[in-house]
Amino acid sequence: MTFKEKLDAAWAHSASLLMVGLDPDPARFPAELQGRPDAIFEFCRAIVDATAPYVCGFKPQIAYFAAERAEDQLEALCRHIRSHYPALPLVLDAKRGDIGSTAEQYAREAFERYNADAVTVNPYMGHDSVAPYLEWKDRGVIVLCRTSNPGGSDLQFIEDARGTPLYLRVASMVAETWNRDAQCGLVVGATFPTEIARVRERVGDMPLLIPGIGAQGGSVPDTVKAGRDSRGTGMMINSSRAILYAGQGDDWRTAAAEAARATRDAINAVP
């Protein structure tokens, strides 16, 4: 089964467009986990188990694990997700981008070591830097397009001679050439709904990873209206901190589950 097939099936059976981002920050962990050597794994495992009924997939952010020398806990978490929730896509957020020979190693890291269904990549170094990921035909390659942060405008809004901004050139390039085997998706921030709509218009039903609701303040209704594809799906709408840290006390698991359920419902309620 390819990434695209798995994602389509997950949207259908979960009836959810919400992706929970796993960005574990030990400083924000509940008291019961403080000081435990396996705290990162245990925190993320509990969040995954609590929120799984309400999501179309999970997106661990590799920097949070690597900075804590906790790659082994990321491996364990990826194994947990794949064995307990095999129908839910696992997107490794690594935003890689390097020359081809190095990219081959990053691709092995994402797809062999962590066995992710898809990985986020940076398109700035061009096609040969992304080609090694595309060799993994059953995996997804999700390319940064119009990122959610304000500084994304510094480069992504630069226009060519015909007035086309760079992020739309990226969208067209991915849709027309890089996506030969229907593996690609694009990252477009919920904080830029006008741009989500322009990307959607450009790329047809290509999957969009949309971070920026919740902690970054993006509007759920504006995001959904701009990003839906022709089938009413097509979006992995990511929320991390607003779900992970929804509860501060002993109720943190149920608070995360409630936040995920409420976010899924808010997405599904958009007319």
Ligand SMILES: O=C(O)c1cc(=O)[nH]c(=O)n1[C@@H]1O[C@H](COP(=O)(O)O)[C@@H](O)[C@H]1O
């Ligand atoms: O590729 C990403 O996931 C990503 C792209 C982007 O443009 N903006 C963005 O916030 N992200 C990631 O999405 C997550 C957002 O987290 P919250 O703001 O806590 O929901 C973080 O892991 C970011 O690294």
